[in-house]
Every structure is written in structure tokens, then in C-alpha cells.
Amino acid sequence: MNRVQVRIEKAGYGDLMVVPHLEFAVSGGELLVLLGPNGAGKTTSLRALVGTVDVSRRTLRLDDRDLSRLSTWQLAHAGVAFVPDGARCFANATVEENLRGAFEALRPRGAQGERRRLLDTVFNLFPILHQRQGQLAGSMSGGQRQMLAIARALMIEPKLLILDEPSAGLAPKLVEELFEALGRIKDSAGCAILMAEQNFAAAMGIADSCLVLDEGHVALAGPAAEIRHNERLRVAYLGL
Amino acid sequence: MTIASVSQAVLLSLTIAGLYAAVAAGLTLTVGVTRIINFAHGEFVMLGAFLTYWLHTRYALSPWLGMAASGVALGLFSMLVYRVFLARVLKQDEHNQLLATLGLSILLLNIAVILWSPDPRVMQAPALLPSLRLGDVSIPGNNFAVALVGLTLFLVMLWIKTHTRYGTQMRFASDDPELALHAGINVDRVFELSFVIGGAAAGVSGGLVALVLYVQPTVGVDLVIRAFAIIALGGLGNIPGALVGAAILALAEGLTSTFVPQGGSWGFGVAFLLLLLVLIVRPSGLFGKQVQT
Known part of the structure; x- marks a missing residue:
């Protein structure tokens, strides 16, 4: 099912607490988008979830499994994939090495067939990567990275895919392409997707539900369809 | 200055380059992956030299086996150093790391002086390989062995980094440690592994030292300085670059001390003058990438 339940208490940086409390759930095949302006606590919430900022308490359940005590690298092995902001790749490795290395970090030797199948899937989603297999990741454009x-x-065939501002810094044409791909991942991969975004219009196009953060607090939560048409809330919290 | 004497000097320098390369190979793997500037690498080499020396003089163990034993012993020792000491310091400020490894270096050096006295020793080992004769030029067998082992060690380091899955993880972890965590890589263990491999390489290099240099507590000091120079010449973390750096350094040193009157004391200086010149022209080393921040 890939039902994910999350609870975060007091996330922040040392003495600076950014998000006092946050709770949500998301299921496989569903995309939950975290909206809000800069400094609302979107990135902090995601990083608290994957264990790279200080958090006083984190609860993370994936179906029947309790992942609360896992460290950042162990979460990847449990099927939680995190894509940090800034289109980060292993810059000094080629496209093919980036993909193969990510697969090999989790799988035993000799899973050639499975690797081939996953490679086909991602090349199908992003054909440009197939053409650029031998290129150093650091030498590609922001969109390609x-x-x-x-x-x-x-x-890693994630059960939960977490993306931090995937559209940041990309041209509108690329944002469209990227979100179209995310929509296809949602429909076909069966994983739950959690995404922080500032690009309201693009995000709402593919989101199933959304959660608006304002200065660390949940200002608004609900199905995307409702929020999309709620003029007053849009103006108040999103400035649109 | 005849052709024969020049070729003799060049070839001998190149065998010494093999020793420098061996010392630098382990260091560049460690520094390139973990960014720990390990000053104690020289003392790891020194311990390997003493171990090979004693195994030979007390137990008549062949230096070939001594080298291998030193590699294993120093690999294990590095694991101990990493676990009880460096893993903690790694989380601290970079200056603390520098002071920590410098402190460890001085500590090991002084323990060696107290336990074994500062006297230089010579390992009386039969030549490991027959000497190599090319016309009028002859290379002593042990120098030949040093060059061979040094080069092999180098190629092994390169192979680990480019052709094994641990190598890929090392490159990922050094590229972007945080992203490596997100990719499911246990970065702490990868750092430990690269430190242990670097330490094992230091141990084997120590065996080479025992073959061609005096075995004494201070032997690692000059070697580690040269190794850092070689890494700077070749570009940080660039293993093939370090090989070229080792050859340049050894040649500059060897040719100066052979052909300049009283050049023996000049060699070290000339080599570092060369390093300074290279770094003025190309701060990232001969083969290093320009760092973008």
C-alpha cells in the first residue's frame, strides 16, 4: 500500500526552532505538496523527516514498519528516497555512474536484470539521460541535473519519494516537462510522493492534496481540488 | 657528465619516484575521500619500515612477506586510529582535524624514539630482484623492486577507486557526503574503509623504505612532506596526477644532487622550489580541476 505517516516535533537548527509541530499522511500513488513562501519551514520539515536537521521527535511509519529510528542512509535502504534542492548530483561522476552507483549502494552484487529494468524505466521518463549517459553530471545544465x-x-525503487523544490531555477518549459514526468511517476511507480514547492500553479496541476505552511505552522490542509478553487485562502496564504 | 651517468641518475631517480608514489598513493586516497589531512601517514610508513626490518633481522622473514605483513598490520592500526580517534574529530572543525593528525604524528614519532632510539638502522637484506642492466647503466635489484612495488600499489589504488563498487561509493562520499547519505551510502564506513586502505598502503610503503633508506623514527617526516607536495603537484585526489608528480619531484631531487656540486643538500630544496612554481602558475596542481565554490 505504501501508506506513510509522519509526525515531527520541534524541528530546526540548534536553538532556532523552525517547525514546532507537523503531522500528515500520504499514500502510494498520491502526491502531497507542501506549499508556502520562503522561510515557511518546507525544507526544514523535509530535512527533519530524513534526519539532516535537528528534531526533538520524529515519527515515521511506512505501512506496518516503524522507520522512526533509522538514520539518513538507512532510510534509503528502507525505501525512502530524498532529492534535496539545488539539482544535486555526484558532479564528478558520469550520468551512468550516478545511476549505477545509486542502485549498487542498496542491492547485492549481480542484480543485473533488475538494474537494466530500472535503467529502462528512468531512461523512458527522461530520454535525455539516455543520450548523456557518458557525460559528467557536473557539466550538464540545471534541468538535466x-x-x-x-x-x-x-x-532505489522508492516507496516514498521526497522532493525539495524540484522546479527551483528551471525555465518554465522545463518545469512543465519535469512535472509531467512526476505525474507519470505517481501513476506508474506506486510510490507515495511528498514535494515542497513554491511554484503553486505547476504543483497544483499534479497534486492530490496539499498542506500550506506559514511561519512553521500549518495554515491550511486539504485535497488539492478544494484549495485550488478557494480564492480567499489563495490570496491570504499564497499571494496569488 | 656522460650519457651513461645521466641515464643512470634518471633511472635511479625514477625508482625513488616509485617509493614516493607509494607513499603518496595511500595518502591521496585518504585525503581525496575523507579530506582528512593525515600528517601521521608518514609515521604509519615509519612503523611499516620498522616492522619489515624486525621481521627480517629477528625472524629472517623475507622483505616481500614483511611488506605484506606491514600492510595488514598498518591497515588494522589505521582502523583503530579511525574508530577511537578520527571518527570523533571528523565531526569537528577542520583546524582541529589538522591539529589532531599532527599531534598523532608527533606522538608516534616520539614513542618510536623512546622505544627504539633515534639511531638509523640498515636492513641487510639480500637483493630481492637481480639488478637490471641496460648497457652501461645498472639499477640495483632492490631499487628495481621498489619501483615495481610502488607502481603496483599505485595501480591498485587507482583500480579500487575506478573499478570497484566501494570505489564508486568513495567518489560519491567525497563529491557530496550528504547526498551520498541520501543515496543510502554509509558514509562513515566508506571514510573508514578509505582510511584503512590508505594505512595499508602506508605499511607496504614502509617495507619499501626499509629496502632503500635508513630505518629510523624520523624517516616518515620528509616522506610525508614529499607526499603532500606530490599530491599538490598532481591535484588533490587525482591518483594518476600523483604518479606524474612523484616522477617530477624525484627527478628534480635526484638530478640536482647528482650533477650540482654539493647538490646533496640542494635536492630537497630544488624539488620544493619547483612545487612553488607550479602552484603559482596552477594553484590546483598540474592535473587538478579548478575548484568552483
Whole structure:
């Protein structure tokens, strides 16, 4: 089913607490988008979830499994893939090495067939990566690196895919392409997707439900369809 | 200055380059992956030299086996150092790391002086290989062995980094440690592994030292300085670059001390003058990438 339940208490940086409390759930095949302006606590919430910022208490359940005590690298082995902001890739490795390395970090030797199948899936989603297999990741454009970053996360066949501002810094044409791909991942991969975004219009196009953060607090939560048409809330919290 | 004497000097320098390369190979793997500037690498080499020396003088163990034993012993020792000491310091400020490894270096050196006295020793080992004769030029067998082992060690380091799955993880962990965590890589263990491999390489290099240099507590000091110079010449973390750096350094040193009157004391200086010149022209080393921040 890939039902994910999350609870975060007091996430922040040292003495600076950014998100006092946050709770949500998301299921396989569903996309939950975290909206809100800069400094609302979106990135902090995601990083608290994957264990790279200080958090006083974190509860993370995936179906019947309790993942609360796992460290960042162990979460990847449990099927939680995180794509941090900034289109980060292993810059000094080629596209093919980025993808193969991500697969090999989790799988035993000799899973050639499975690797081939996953590679086919991501190349099908992002054909440009197939053409650029031998290129150093660091020498590609921002959009291509973002595609690689997402493809890398998909190489572990995640049950929960977490993306931090995937559209940041990309041209509108690329954002459209990227979100179209995310929509296809949602429909076909069966994983739950959690995404922080500032690009309201693009995010709402593929989101199933959304959660608006304002200064660390949940200002609004609900199905995307409702919020999309709620003029007052849009103006108040999103400035649209 | 005849052709024969020049070729003799060049070939001998190249065998010494093999020793420098061996010392630098382990260091560049460790520094390139973990960014720990390990000053104690020289003392790891020194311990390997003493171990090979004693195994030979007390137990008549062949230096070939001594080298291998030193590699294993120093690999294990590195694991101990990493676990009880460096893993903690790694989480601290970079300056603390520098001071920590410098402190460890001085500590090991002084323990060696107290336990074994500062006297230089010579390992009386039969030549491991027959000497190599090319016309008028002859290379002593042990120098030949040093060059061979040094080069092999180098190629092994390169192979680990480029052709094994641990190598890929090492490159990922050094590229972006946080992203490596997200990719499911146990970065702490990868750092430990690269430190242990670097330490094992230091141990084997120590065996080479025992073959061609005096075995004494201070032997690692000059070697580690040269190794850092070689890494700077070749570009940080660039293993093939370090090989070229080792050859340049050894040649500059060897040719100066052979052909400049009283050049023996000049060699070290000339080599580092060369390093300074290279770094003025190319701060990232001969083969290093320009760092973008």
C-alpha cells in the first residue's frame, strides 16, 4: 500500500526552532505538496523527516514498519528516497555512474536484470539521460541535473519519494516537462510522493492534496481540488 | 657528465619516484575521500619500515612477506586510529582535524624514539630482484623492486577507486557526503574503509623504505612532506596526477644532487622550489580541476 505517516516535533537548527509541530499522511500513488513562501519551514520539515536537521521527535511509519529510528542512509535502504534542492548530483561522476552507483549502494552484487529494468524505466521518463549517459553530471545544465537527481532517487525503487523544490531555477518549459514526468511517476511507480514547492500553479496541476505552511505552522490542509478553487485562502496564504 | 651517468641518475631517480608514489598513493586516497589531512601517514610508513626490518633481522622473514605483513598490520592500526580517534574529530572543525593528525604524528614519532632510539638502522637484506642492466647503466635489484612495488600499489589504488563498487561509493562520499547519505551510502564506513586502505598502503610503503633508506623514527617526516607536495603537484585526489608528480619531484631531487656540486643538500630544496612554481602558475596542481565554490 505504501501508506506513510509522519509526525515531527520541534524541528530546526540548534536553538532556532523552525517547525514546532507537523503531522500528515500520504499514500502510494498520491502526491502531497507542501506549499508556502520562503522561510515557511518546507525544507526544514523535509530535512527533519530524513534526519539532516535537528528534531526533538520524529515519527515515521511506512505501512506496518516503524522507520522512526533509522538514520539518513538507512532510510534509503528502507525505501525512502530524498532529492534535496539545488539539482544535486555526484558532479564528478558520469550520468551512468550516478545511476549505477545509486542502485549498487542498496542491492547485492549481480542484480543485473533488475538494474537494466530500472535503467529502462528512468531512461523512458527522461530520454535525455539516455543520450548523456557518458557525460559528467557536473557539466550538464540545471534541468538535466534535476532530471538525473530524480532518476537517481528512482533507481532505489522508492516507496516514498521526497522532493525539495524540484522546479527551483528551471525555465518554465522545463518545469512543465519535469512535472509531467512526476505525474507519470505517481501513476506508474506506486510510490507515495511528498514535494515542497513554491511554484503553486505547476504543483497544483499534479497534486492530490496539499498542506500550506506559514511561519512553521500549518495554515491550511486539504485535497488539492478544494484549495485550488478557494480564492480567499489563495490570496491570504499564497499571494496569488 | 656522460650519457651513461645521466641515464643512470634518471633511472635511479625514477625508482625513488616509485617509493614516493607509494607513499603518496595511500595518502591521496585518504585525503581525496575523507579530506582528512593525515600528517601521521608518514609515521604509519615509519612503523611499516620498522616492522619489515624486525621481521627480517629477528625472524629472517623475507622483505616481500614483511611488506605484506606491514600492510595488514598498518591497515588494522589505521582502523583503530579511525574508530577511537578520527571518527570523533571528523565531526569537528577542520583546524582541529589538522591539529589532531599532527599531534598523532608527533606522538608516534616520539614513542618510536623512546622505544627504539633515534639511531638509523640498515636492513641487510639480500637483493630481492637481480639488478637490471641496460648497457652501461645498472639499477640495483632492490631499487628495481621498489619501483615495481610502488607502481603496483599505485595501480591498485587507482583500480579500487575506478573499478570497484566501494570505489564508486568513495567518489560519491567525497563529491557530496550528504547526498551520498541520501543515496543510502554509509558514509562513515566508506571514510573508514578509505582510511584503512590508505594505512595499508602506508605499511607496504614502509617495507619499501626499509629496502632503500635508513630505518629510523624520523624517516616518515620528509616522506610525508614529499607526499603532500606530490599530491599538490598532481591535484588533490587525482591518483594518476600523483604518479606524474612523484616522477617530477624525484627527478628534480635526484638530478640536482647528482650533477650540482654539493647538490646533496640542494635536492630537497630544488624539488620544493619547483612545487612553488607550479602552484603559482596552477594553484590546483598540474592535473587538478579548478575548484568552483
